[in-house]
Amino acid sequence: xxxxxxxxxxxxxxxxxxxxxxxxxxxxxxxxxxxxxxxxxxxxxxxxxxxxxxxxxxxxxxxxxxxxxxxxxxxxxxxxxxxxxxxxxxxxxxxxxxxxxxxxxxxxxxxxxxxxxxxxxxxxxxxxxxxxxxxxxxxxxxxxxxxxxxxxxxxxxxxxxxxxxxxxxxxxxxxxxxxxxxxxxxxxxxxxxxxxxxxxxxxxxxxxxxxxxxxxxx
Amino acid sequence: xxxxxxxxxxxxxxxxxxxxxxxxxxxxxxxxxxxxxxxxxxxxxxxxxxxxxxxxxxxxxxxxxxxxxxxxxxxxxxxxxxxxxxxxxxxxxxxxxxxxxxxxxxxxxxxxxxxxxxxxxxxxxxxxxxxxxxxxxxxxxxxxxxxxxx
Numbered sequence: 001x002x003x004x005x006x007x008x009x010x011x012x013x014x015x016x017x018x019x020x021x022x023x024x025x026x027x028x029x030x031x032x033x034x035x036x037x038x039x040x041x042x043x044x045x046x047x048x049x050x051x052x053x054x055x056x057x058x059x060x061x062x063x064x065x066x067x068x069x070x071x072x073x074x075x076x077x078x079x080x081x082x083x084x085x086x087x088x089x090x091x092x093x094x095x096x097x098x099x100x101x102x103x104x105x106x107x108x109x110x111x112x113x114x115x116x117x118x119x120x121x122x123x124x125x126x127x128x129x130x131x132x133x134x135x136x137x138x139x140x141x142x143x144x145x146x147x148x149x150x151x152x153x154x155x156x157x158x159x160x161x162x163x164x165x166x167x168x169x170x171x172x173x174x175x176x177x178x179x180x181x182x183x184x185x186x187x188x189x190x191x192x193x194x195x196x197x198x199x200x201x202x203x204x205x206x207x208x209x210x211x212x213x214x215x216x217x218x
Numbered sequence: 219x220x221x222x223x224x225x226x227x228x229x230x231x232x233x234x235x236x237x238x239x240x241x242x243x244x245x246x247x248x249x250x251x252x253x254x255x256x257x258x259x260x261x262x263x264x265x266x267x268x269x270x271x272x273x274x275x276x277x278x279x280x281x282x283x284x285x286x287x288x289x290x291x292x293x294x295x296x297x298x299x300x301x302x303x304x305x306x307x308x309x310x311x312x313x314x315x316x317x318x319x320x321x322x323x324x325x326x327x328x329x330x331x332x333x334x335x336x337x338x339x340x341x342x343x344x345x346x347x348x349x350x351x352x353x354x355x356x357x358x359x360x361x362x363x364x365x366x367x368x
Binding site: 093 | 247249251254255257258261262264265268269272275276278279285288289292293295296299300303304307308314315316317320321323324327328331332334335336
């Protein structure tokens with residue numbers, strides 16, 4: 001561990017004169033002089049902006065339906081709050097494990113980096129497992145999206161959120177499987193990939209932080 | 219990676235990376251081992267705060283407060299939790315201006331998403347007063363007996 005885990009490499013700036021024949025995408029590791037951030041980070045923030053719009057439309061729909069409805073159930077009376085609380089802790093915990101993975105990769109500790117990536121992936125499985133129990137129970141009580149507007153919004157919002165969790169898990173699995181290869185050859189780029197995937201994962205956590213009280217508690 | 223490469227980059231891209239005395243700084247992040255270990259401690263503190271606030275959120279829901287007070291309090295706590303995640307885990311506390319520019323647009327359009335349907339809804343209530351009487355938000359009832367059933 002050299003304490004300078006994030007070090008540049010010549011190809012980062014598209015230098016073709018270093019004996020490379022392939023065309024490399026510039027600024028994959030180091031900040032562009034005009035934006036101040038590397039391309040991947042700007043890309044993920046723009047993507048997250050579009051995600052805010054996607055979930056924002058659903059939150060807006062929920063607010064409109066709830067304020068317009070003659071009556072609206074309290075989530076805490078019909079949904080499983082203890083399970084959802086555990087899921088909140090699982091997701092918050094996974095946000096910490098992914099950022100610890102990134103921190104240890106910056107420290108040059110691949111072993112711990114991979115361990116925390118694996119823990120993040122396991123948290124994802126844990127979250128989905130609990131969600132599956134919740135859905136199964138609801139289905140067994142004949143509470144489907146078609147039951148009423150409450151369940152329609154509950155299934156759409158938690159379902160879309162669950163799809164985002166699955167998406168993040170696929171990326172974490174890919175990062176884990178390719179960690180040895182990429183960390184050995186393009187360490188900084190791999191570390192940045194973990195950072196931007198982490199940003200996405202934190203957003204998924206952030207959405208749940210609002211879904212939990214709105215759907216389950218209020 | 220060699221220090222030569224490091225120098226090469228910093229000369230080629232005169233971006234202010236927020237260098238300080240701690241060591242290597244990359245994209246706004248201080249990558250010296252001391253700084254990273256300090257960051258890790260901070261992340262664990264934030265984890266503790268988020269866990270505590272989650273319990274507070276659950277506690278608020280058990281207080282049997284009036285509906286709108288419970289919603290306001292619950293959303294306030296969720297906003298604090300979300301701010302902690304955004305500030306520390308997503309590093310907004312030390313992010314570049316461009317990212318804040320992207321976020322400003324996002325917040326504006328998100329606010330429009332919320333405001334648009336509400337504006338239309340209350341406009342409709344003014345136009346058709348009867349609509350107002352029948353569509354008051356009401357207290358909870360058993361799930362399969364209310365809501366706008368399909």
